[in-house]
Amino acid sequence: MNNSAVTNVCVTEKRHAKIVKSALEKEGALDKSFRLCNIHASYEAKYEECLSTCDVLQESSKYIALPIHKEKIESFLKNKAGSSELQDAIGLIHSYGVQSCRFSSAVMGNTQRQLSLTANNDLNPVQNIVLQTIRKNEASIQQPYVGLGTKIENMVRALSKVDAPPKLEVMGDDRSLVIPYQSLNVNTKSPFQLLVHELFGTASDEQSLFLSSLWEELARLYRSQRVVRRGEIDPNSKVRESGHCILWINQELAKSFTSDYGPGSRGWITVTEQGIKQSLDFTKVMFSRGNISEKIRFGKLVKEGELVLDMYTGIGYYTLPALVIGKARHVYSCEWNPHAACFLRYNLKQNGVSDRATVLEGDSRIRLEEENVIDLDFHRISLGLLPSSEGGWKTAVKAIRKDPGGWLHVHANVPTHEHEEWALWMCRKISQLCQDLNDDSACQAHVICNHIEKVKSFAPKVDHIVADVYVGIKIPSNMDLEGQNNVGILCRKREFIRSSIDICPPSCALGNGVLDQGWMM
Incomplete structure (x- = not known):
């Protein structure tokens, strides 16, 4: 499990999710730093001595995990406190435990919410992800930046100049994440290029690992399986060929590719609007x-x-x-x-x-x-x-x-x-x-x-x-x-x-x- 994305959860049937979520939210027991998500392999039942749990969840597709503040739930159970609505909702909870869950942050819809407890108020959500990724790759940073923790103020100041929109575009039914051409691009002269080159060198393995880690972190934040960079459009092009390039793909998704062109290719995407399906390879043509x-x-x-x-x-x-x-x-x-x-x-x-x-x-x-x-x-x-x-x-x-x-x-x-x-x-x-x-x-x-x-x-x-x-x-x-x-x-x-x-x-x-x-x- 990814410790940075682990939270306490309560498990209930999907048909009861709205009732339970509403009651927890009113009592301040719903942890809004995370999203609701399905039960998956990372789920572990915990703290049985305090709360009743079931050993095994059968038919896990019927259940959903709601992120909670554990201390408040324990207090409600111990003191039998809370509204009657909360007591009814607790009766619908199947079990309690921990599970890796997706972050819910400013880029997921609420622009005022922090990405995590380590977010810096001087940076926007995407810049914060860059900061967190740099800190995770601190061991790869070349001199004289070893010991990044002592230079965090300088790092924040440099990142505040980086061209990174607070909210990125998600395209298609599979939620492909689109990075603007000028944003977070080491191939164009920009504050981001200068920063990455200073930290990890130019064209180095360390730089490649950092960028791959960055795309993966952004993809996790947006619940995306693929990260692409938007290409530049030639205003005089008669056919408006695409300049999009793929930056990162989830390994499991990559295994599903069956062809080099058309359906099943790396760039194949479907955008459904008003029930009308529009499919294309975005590395070949632009989508309007x-x-x-x-x-x-x-x-x-x-x-x-x-x-x-x-x-x-x-x-x-x-x-x-x-x-x-x-x-x-x-x-x-x-x-x-x-x-x-x-x-x-x-x-x-x-x-x-x-x-x-x-x-x-x-x-x-x-x-x-x-x-x-x-x-x-x-x-x-x-x-x-x-x-x-x-x-x-x-x-x-x-x-x-x-x-x-x-x-x-x-x-x-x-x-x-x-x-x-x-x-x-x-x-x-x-x-x-x-x-x-x-x-x-x-x-x-x-x-x-x-x-x-x-x-x-x-x-x-x-x-x-x-x-x-x-x-x-x-x-x-x-x-x-x-x-x-x-x-x-x-x-x-x-x-x-x-x-x-x-x-x-x-x-x-x-x-x-x-x-x-x-x-x-």
Whole structure:
């Protein structure tokens, strides 16, 4: 057992856990420094002379261990004190003992709680874990740092400068722990690199052992089996390849790997959102975080029986909600990253919707023409490419149903103060593309931005937004607009703002369709 994580526990059946926990908490007998956990091999029945215990726990999966303050429980039993609620709860306790339990700390949800009794108040929870790991590896520290205990103040001062967020990100159903690229990185010039090099030398076995110990301690704190470092994103990368790397894996988990690619590989992860499973190898492709509300919104916008086109699908971020939530008749999904396309097919199968989806691998602007899909008159088209999907607008205009009309959902990175300016320019641009088609229905089409949704902040003063744009020859009754060839936006006050013919492009316009984020620098 790991002595640093051993606590006194009482054991009760899981069906009684809520009652017992509530009563212990009210009496101050619940040790909140630890988490509730299942009975496992480390459990040992203790102090039988004071408390009644059972020799063997049968069917341990039925029981749960609640961390307790032993002295208070002993006092309650000896003096028969406490409320009637506590007395009833004690009657539901099966046995008492000790067990190694997971810490419950600031990074597990309560940002005010200390990691342990040895935590330093001048450091945040993650910095405290670094401090504890250094102290555990004190024997490996090179001169002149032998005798670290006498230099603890200097160590705390150095650690307070280390780039370590107070709370780390946990990703996926298996709770993989994600370390930011710049945090706790010995490969970048930082206070952490300087500290580790001074303590353990550069590229030494001692340094490697310390780092492995650090990842393991953080994983234990977060109840994780795998620690990964987030990679840097190349803003000019067309396929957004992942730069994630695996720092540490639990040995038992490592034994379960059965392949080098796809399901069963070291980087394979499943993220379940609203019942939709999204699986990928995060060492191959990036996972878009923070878009869950927009995925759900898009799924709800899709009407049952619609024909949907997803021009930039990834692993299925908007395709899957359209099929699972919206019950679309069929979705054509375009993706040019071969890894993402492979994982997309897997996700369609695991969500049971592959029979209503067609994957077109390659550049959507080319593949839709090659497969004669461009003329299917789609009810709804998702253009979920950042920083801009401008390069695909012409293709989308060709593919959208114009009689009576259809919807484009246009994603973009836009300066916070330019949302409406960008939307007005975008509507005018799409209207011009409609006229260039030499199609009577296209020439008569109204282009109206009905809603602008902020998905999230992308960078300081830059937002990821989505514009819901109606393109069609008939105006929906709920828009309540009059006049011919309406081009513009319904603003927040639901007043219609027309887009002038000579409107200037906003600062984030790409113009030539090339993916370039230079305007944000």
